[in-house]
Amino acid sequence: MSSNLSAQSIPLQNNDLQSLKAWIIAEALALGFSDCVIARPDAQQEIARFKEYLKRGYHGDMKYLEQNLDKRADPSLLVPGTKSIICVRMDYLVESPKPRSIPDAPNHAIIARYARGRDYHKTMRGRLKILATKIREKVGDFEARPFADSAPIFEKSLAENAGMGWTGKHTLLINKQAGSFFVLGELFTSLELPFDSATTAHCGSCSACIDICPTQAIVEPYMLDARKCIAYLTIEYKGIIAEELRRGIGNRVFGCDDCQLICPWNRYAKTTSIEDFHPRHGLDQVSLLQLWQWDEQRFLERTEGSPIRRTGFQSFMRNVAIGLGNAPYSEQIVAELKQARSLHDDIVQIHIDWAIQEQNHKSIQHLATS
Template identity: 75%
Template sequence: MSSTIPLQQFDPQQLKMWIKQQALDLGFADCVIAKPTSQEKEMPRFLDYLDKGYHADMHYLADNLDKRANPELLVPGTKSIICVRMNYLVEPPQPRYVPFAPNSAIIARYARGRDYHKVMRGRLKILAQKIRERVGEFESRPFADSAPIFEKAIHESAGMGWTGKHTLLIQKKSGSFFVLGELFTSLDLPEDSPVTAHCGSCTACINICPTQAIVEPYVLDARRCIAYLTIEYKGIIPEEFREGIGNRVFGCDDCQLICPWNSFARVTTIDDFHPRHGLDQLSLLDLWQWDETTFLKCTEGSPIRRTGFQSFKRNIAIGLGNAPFSDDILNALEHGKNRHDEIVNVHIDWAISQQHQRKVKLLSK
């Protein structure tokens, strides 16, 4: 452990650069310093978003509006926010329009390994401890998509990237396949400067969305979003979206896969993000065979736990309904009837109907 040097003896710029290097050494892909300045400019657009119901049943988004507008209310005494990001790709992405196996089960790339919330918070705590060993005591609190703040706006204000038309942050040299985290601190550090946006006239992410969830540039209607429908939503998924969901059983990467900036996407250096239990190569039928015990075992420490067993089976049933006709699929669906809750059974019935329709078409050729 290095000897503690009183904070007042540090040159703020030098301390900032030292912190950034520690962050990189811990596996963070980038680190910038933001100030907890007022986010009031974000509020009118956010209130309009809520008023239009685009947040679906994520009613918690309407809570703590005062803290969203003023991050200093969230952690009193905060003078600087250390903003970091982690790349989570384990291999360069294939664009969605490249031919894929329709019977494969697609899980969003961020969710194939360990829950990034745990990874992010753990390393932010280590970063705080490293700083403490260097400069002495200071106040700090880590967040990873877990606080009522305008997270992307804070990162954007310090040059982490710009918000793309799909509403995700884009970094010019790394694309958008990364997750964000923050360390609120009482340290008074020089802030970084924002960068310019570079989406231009491109609308690829808007055009590719299977359910037209990006209703206008920079505005996402969660009620139509596959990520929301397959993860957050626990009810009966409207039929109008089921075909668009295709074989995606947890989340969706399409708007990122089509983005030209992701030709520069970087792979992760963090082993925790590597797929567990073959989640990057399982078929829909493989997952359909999982019972709740297997689900709980294979999703321990995984973000997939968030959706719950029954909703996961609901999503797989939709995928099987969208798959090419197969006697194995039809038999598996019929065998699964009445083994789940009412919501899952609604989707099983739909999937069986879809499979029968495809069978009729095959026989009529």
């Protein structure tokens, strides 16, 4: 498919366009998308905030975010000929979490809910391609390109400007009827569809997400310092995690849901109809020690087609080592950590040594109080 969208005009009148839009939304919902809105290909208003974010260095090692700002602001520069963007969301909760609760099972390995099943990116793009095919069957040929967190796109801003929700103080999109446990996708099109309009924000004076963040990564409302964010540290960052952040990471080995779990709007979060989000290999109830016993071959087998593959084996074991250091004292944990010292790279070994120190410190405290 061509990367340039043609300027072909679809021969439809305004009333027909409204009807076509309604039909597209219905088809999107039938494909398993939880919502569908039509966005104007314009994200200029996001640039000032984003430049401030970059200026403060809050993006950490994600240097790619510094590139293609012009294309982020003007999607028609990314895909020439774009006239409208079909924005969709997929809910990913398998079961509704208890309202305003944070999990407390220190020997349990916590993996962000979106990552417990298959990687959603292929599922999202595949269904967007099907949607494009269905539209072609109805109106004739036009150009379309699907995206799912795969290009320099302000996807949250586009969806927000078209009324899918508002940006919460944790910087995630919140929908009044569905909370925030969803992922986004876009279909750039050469169709001149009627645009949807933005909704209003409803965070009010609530600061629950800011207060609950284990590493205080939400430095002010609507501004996140990724260098402190557990999701960034356990997924994107490949280096030595600062000691002052390790205890806050707790037993979270891939991502973090805390700011969403505490959000009052997630009492309305919907469960998914998409099988790919259902946990595989027991990743919703696996222990830290079970993960620690994985070798690289087991990691590759268990993360095939999974978002967890993104972090890589050594970085994943670094995260598990931190979790073991934060777990209650256990002779077995100390023995397992010592036994694995020679099996991992230097970065992981630094975190193993820290974990052993943390366990030994807890052992001394236990003896002193027993």
